[in-house]
Amino acid sequence: MSSLLRKMASKKQRATEILLILKRLYPGATCSLDYQTPVQLLVATILSAQCTDERVNKVTPALFRRYPDAAALAYGDRQEIEELIHSTGFFRNKAKNIQGACRKIVEEFDGEVPQRMEELLTLPGVARKTANVVLAHAFGILAGVTVDTHVKRLSQRLGLTKATDPIRIERDLMKLIPQPDWENFSIHIIYHGRAVCAARKPLCGECQLAHLCPSVQAG
DSSP, rough: OOOHHHHHHHHHHHHHHHHHHHHHHHHOOOOOOOSSSSHHHHHHHTTTTOOOHHHHHHHHHHHHSOOOOOOHHHOHHHHHHHHHHHSSSHHHHHHHHHHHHHHHHHHSSSSSSSOHHHHEEEEEEEEHHHHHHHHHHHOOOOSSSSHHHHHHHHHHHHHHHOOOOHHHHHHHHHHSSGGHHHHHHHHHHHHHHHHHOSSSSSSSSGGGTTTOOHHHHTO
């Protein structure tokens, strides 16, 4: 076996062990956004950009009571939508994307959120992160690995990727993680990023992944 193949096999084995530990640490880990329909999940995920899921969950109940479906959001009052989502940050651009995405859903997809990655990516405000979340949690379709700021940071610290671009990170992780666990990996990594491996002050002394983490070994 070549050194490259050995290195890949070792990294894949380490990724598997990381996932097993995370599943044990966070047995109830799931998508932390509140929603009832695929459209609501899409909107909540758009709102979560550069915003905490906790904040989004405080905003969406009033938003979805006023605008419960794609048609209502598509043709609703832009200023009112902006006011309802104001606290999530970048509210004007988010409102524009939400309305643009919902209008396209209504006019081109018969009011239903599309279930194909290529079609989802045509919606305003939707990149692979959002599309992966919607496909996995609304439809049970595992098309890729969701890469948010936590997944990016921890995957790099754990030595699973050297890439900085989310698309390249996703490709690296898809090679290491079995497809049935693509979304499980992201969700569990996100939980660990919030609880232990914070951006500024990671709790390395308390981390149960420390023995698998090159960043800890390097000091």
